[in-house]
Amino acid sequence: MNLVPHAAQAKENLNPDAHPTPALSAAQRSNLSPVTAWGYAWWRARSLRLLGAPGFTLEREATLFRTLCRPQPGQRWLDVGTSAGFYAGVLARAGAQVTAADLSPAMLAVAARREPSAAITWVNLNVEASGLPDASFDGVTVGATLNETHDPARLLSELERLLRPGGQLWLMYLRRTAGPVQALLARPALGGLTFPDPAWVARQLPGCVRVDGLGVGAAQFDRFERRVAEGNVTL
Numbered sequence: 349m350n351l352v353p354h355a356a357q358a359k360e361n362l363n364p365d366a367h368p369t370p371a372l373s374a375a376q377r378s379n380l381s382p383v384t385a386w387g388y389a390w391w392r393a394r395s396l397r398l399l400g401a402p403g404f405t406l407e408r409e410a411t412l413f414r415t416l417c418r419p420q421p422g423q424r425w426l427d428v429g430t431s432a433g434f435y436a437g438v439l440a441r442a443g444a445q446v447t448a449a450d451l452s453p454a455m456l457a458v459a460a461r462r463e464p465s466a467a468i469t470w471v472n473l474n475v476e477a478s479g480l481p482d483a484s485f486d487g488v489t490v491g492a493t494l495n496e497t498h499d500p501a502r503l504l505s506e507l508e509r510l511l512r513p514g515g516q517l518w519l520m521y522l523r524r525t526a527g528p529v530q531a532l533l534a535r536p537a538l539g540g541l542t543f544p545d546p547a548w549v550a551r552q553l554p555g556c557v558r559v560d561g562l563g564v565g566a567a568q569f570d571r572f573e574r575r576v577a578e579g580n581v582t583l
């Protein structure tokens with residue numbers, strides 16, 4: 349596995365040089381466990397159907413992504429919170445060069461075994477404060493990591509910074525339904541999950557335009573494009 353660890357990483361602080369240091373939600377901490385990592389691919393294959401998107405298989409999700417985003421050979425993509433490597437694998441098979449980031453070394457170990465591709469670089473990193481250069485990527489995929497990250501506004505702002513002008517941001521997340529289960533899972537002790545409203549997500553990305561949006565049950569799929577500045581005008 350070509351895993352690139354972040355310098356001086358620690359479980360509670362994977363970006364010691366970032367200011368302020370990102371905190372971790374209970375859901376993020378649970379993903380550090382090898383047991384969670386071991387079972388994650390099984391859960392992911394069923395999760396959307398169990399969480400209100402009946403009939404929505406992983407293959408359908410991959411087809412939707414490929415159809416709308418059309419990843420091209422040689423493009424640089426970042427997969428944020430890769431877990432078992434689902435989007436990283438789809439991207440590598442499309443010929444893209446993939447940086448697959450996760451704050452859980454256990455998840456990265458599982459993903460590297462499931463998706464053994466030389467096109468994928470596995471990186472142990474908290475993407476809320478990645479330290480990566482501006483405009484590093486042609487595209488970014490975020491499969492449900494928005495629900496689990498400690499500070500989704502901070503993550504979205506960072507992703508906008510990492511996209512090149514004209515680059516694409518693909519988001520899959522469970523959106524707000526105002527149901528009692530979501531209210532429970534949002535409690536810090538029970539996960540600290542966030543179930544964002546699509547309009548709120550769009551407001552966190554002022555440098556991007558939402559070009560596609562699709563709701564399937566509670567699952568939301570959004571495609572944004574980074575605006576291109578021409579002269580003094582941002583289009």
Ligand SMILES: C[S@@+](CC[C@H](N)C(=O)[O-])C[C@H]1O[C@@H](n2cnc3c(N)ncnc32)[C@H](O)[C@@H]1O
Pocket residue numbers: 376379380392428429430431432433434435449450451452455473474475476490491492493496497498503
């Ligand atoms: C819901 S799972 C992601 C599933 C995966 N993207 C997919 O589509 O199959 C969330 C993953 O994101 C990781 N994660 C959460 N917050 C993160 C962050 N700020 N930076 C990097 N990884 C993060 C967790 O460790 C976990 O593996």
